Amino acid sequence: MTNREVELLAIGAGPSNLALAVALEELGPPTLAQNSLVIERGKDIEWQQGLLLPWAKSQVSFLKDLVTLRNPRSKFSFLNYLQSVGRLDSFINMGSFTPYRVEISEYLGWVAKSLSTVRVELGRECLSIEPCRDASGTITRWLTRLADGSSITSRYLVIGAGRDAYRPPVFDGVPEQRVIHSTQYRSRVAELSAELPYRVAVIGSAQSAAEMFQALQTDLPNCDIVWIIRSITLRAYEAYNQFTNELYFPSFVDSFFEARPEGREQILQEMHRTNYSGITPALLETLYAGFYLDRLNGRQRKRIVGMAELTAARTIADEIALELTDRRTGTVSELRRDLVFLGTGFVREMPALIRRMAATLGLDEITVNRRYRLNVPGPATAACYLQGVNEATHGIADSLLSVVANRAEDITRDIIADRQPATEGQPDGEILDGDTLPWTAEAGMVP
Numbered sequence: 551m552t553n554r555e556v557e558l559l560a561i562g563a564g565p566s567n568l569a570l571a572v573a574l575e576e577l578g579p580p581t582l583a584q585n586s587l588v589i590e591r592g593k594d595i596e597w598q599q600g601l602l603l604p605w606a607k608s609q610v611s612f613l614k615d616l617v618t619l620r621n622p623r624s625k626f627s628f629l630n631y632l633q634s635v636g637r638l639d640s641f642i643n644m645g646s647f648t649p650y651r652v653e654i655s656e657y658l659g660w661v662a663k664s665l666s667t668v669r670v671e672l673g674r675e676c677l678s679i680e681p682c683r684d685a686s687g688t689i690t691r692w693l694t695r696l697a698d699g700s701s702i703t704s705r706y707l708v709i710g711a712g713r714d715a716y717r718p719p720v721f722d723g724v725p726e727q728r729v730i731h732s733t734q735y736r737s738r739v740a741e742l743s744a745e746l747p748y749r750v751a752v753i754g755s756a757q758s759a760a761e762m763f764q765a766l767q768t769d770l771p772n773c774d775i776v777w778i779i780r781s782i783t784l785r786a787y788e789a790y791n792q793f794t795n796e797l798y799f800p801s802f803v804d805s806f807f808e809a810r811p812e813g814r815e816q817i818l819q820e821m822h823r824t825n826y827s828g829i830t831p832a833l834l835e836t837l838y839a840g841f842y843l844d845r846l847n848g849r850q851r852k853r854i855v856g857m858a859e860l861t862a863a864r865t866i867a868d869e870i871a872l873e874l875t876d877r878r879t880g881t882v883s884e885l886r887r888d889l890v891f892l893g894t895g896f897v898r899e900m901p902a903l904i905r906r907m908a909a910t911l912g913l914d915e916i917t918v919n920r921r922y923r924l925n926v927p928g929p930a931t932a933a934c935y936l937q938g939v940n941e942a943t944h945g946i947a948d949s950l951l952s953v954v955a956n957r958a959e960d961i962t963r964d965i966i967a968d969r970q971p972a973t974e975g976q977p978d979g980e981i982l983d984g985d986t987l988p989w990t991a992e993a994g995m996v997p
């Protein structure tokens with residue numbers, strides 16, 4: 551099977567690596583951008599495609615796009631996207647800082663198509679990564695194997711493949727076709743018959759569970775829904791205020807990184823409910839109105855069961871039997887359902903792809919430096935960067951859009967500094983207008 555070599559390979563074409571592609575074109579020497587490739591396992595570029603619901607909105611300002619906080623004059627801004635699709639005036643007229651999720655998704659696709667030199671290839675799934683060493687044991691390249699049997703070697707590797715979905719262990723013995731994680735919501739619901747009166751359970755008490763609960767009422771209008779939550783009731787994200795929001799600034803990353811371990815722990819704990827375990831006030835209001843209208847109209851097709859611990863799950867014939875333990879009384883009951891929807895979020899530890907790579911490096915602990923470069927044992931002339939999985943060292947905003955533009959600059963500048971001796975004389979570090987870069991037949995997005 552074929553092996554290709556590029557200077558920089560970025561795995562995943564989500565916001566993190568698309569912001570990187572933009573930074574490479576704007577900040578890097580042309581030779582680096584020309585020899586950079588982003589691979590994406592999806593057939594299209596879509597943002598959070600599992601929950602790409604028509605009414606769902608982004609939770610951060612449109613100004614926290616892939617580039618504006620780093621370079622407000624960039625042609626890759628969300629505003630320029632709006633202008634190019636003819637919606638700038640109506641977006642302004644909406645009077646909202648938070649775009650629909652669907653338009654962020656389209657913006658990402660527009661950025662990928664607008665790249666001049668960095669290539670984006672779709673339908674390419676990375677299966678594994680391992681280091682290549684020379685005779686002295688120095689790591690000189692990364693070998694990335696793809697699902698199509700080919701492989702790519704690169705001196706620089708940037709992993710921005712998101713996080714792994716969390717499926718609670720109680721579902722280990724339950725067939726996959728009965729258990730749907732929020733990351734699969736849209737594609738799996740599309741396979742179901744909208745007319746059937748499914749009995750479904752939604753698990754989890756945060757935003758993704760709430761969005762599925764709401765969407766199911768339209769997508770499977772005859773279904774009977776039980777929403778199982780561990781807490782006593784639903785809660786909003788901790789109220790937005792400008793002081794806590796400052797802790798999502800890219801400039802806060804330094805302050806967080808420099809903190810001692812106890813300090814980082816305290817900050818993450820204090821900020822937890824600003825980003826996790828909550829629901830947006832707007833969605834809570836819609837949900838409550840839905841329950842109220844059911845009371846008004848005498849309908850009984852949905853309910854919330856609070857203080858419920860899911861203690862076991864098994865399949866009996868065509869049903870899933872969920873064992874629920876009431877956290878108030880300790881009473882155990884059984885609930886029979888056809889389908890379970892998991893709004894259980896993501897695994898806290900590093901994604902399996904990164905853990906498997908770390909095992910090939912003999913790493914006990916996976917850590918990155920301030921510029922997101924993986925700390926590897928022994929000598930290396932190759933470098934690997936991790937995006938979006940460094941909350942423990944870089945703060946709560948690490949998995950969010952809030953920092954992608956500046957993080958992309960940190961990584962790009964680290965790579966430029968690292969390759970400097972080999973490429974002396976190349977232009978470096980200045981902001982280039984992407985239009986001035988040479989266009990090649992391979993440039994831009996390859997479907």
Ligand SMILES: Cc1cc2nc3c(=O)[nH]c(=O)nc-3n(C[C@H](O)[C@H](O)[C@H](O)COP(=O)(O)OP(=O)(O)OC[C@H]3O[C@@H](n4cnc5c(N)ncnc54)[C@H](O)[C@@H]3O)c2cc1C
Nearest residue numbers: 562564565566590591601608609675676711712938950951
């Ligand atoms: C439903 C939902 C809503 C969200 N809303 C917001 C919000 O409003 N604001 C905000 O700031 N953050 C939000 N987030 C957080 C979200 O993580 C970030 O916005 C952002 O998507 C992170 O970008 P990323 O590129 O690091 O990862 P992702 O967006 O997850 O992108 C990773 C990409 O890598 C691809 N990929 C994965 N594995 C492989 C592989 N092995 N080979 C090749 N490609 C691969 C995936 O297909 C995907 O395209 C939301 C998250 C979810 C789940």
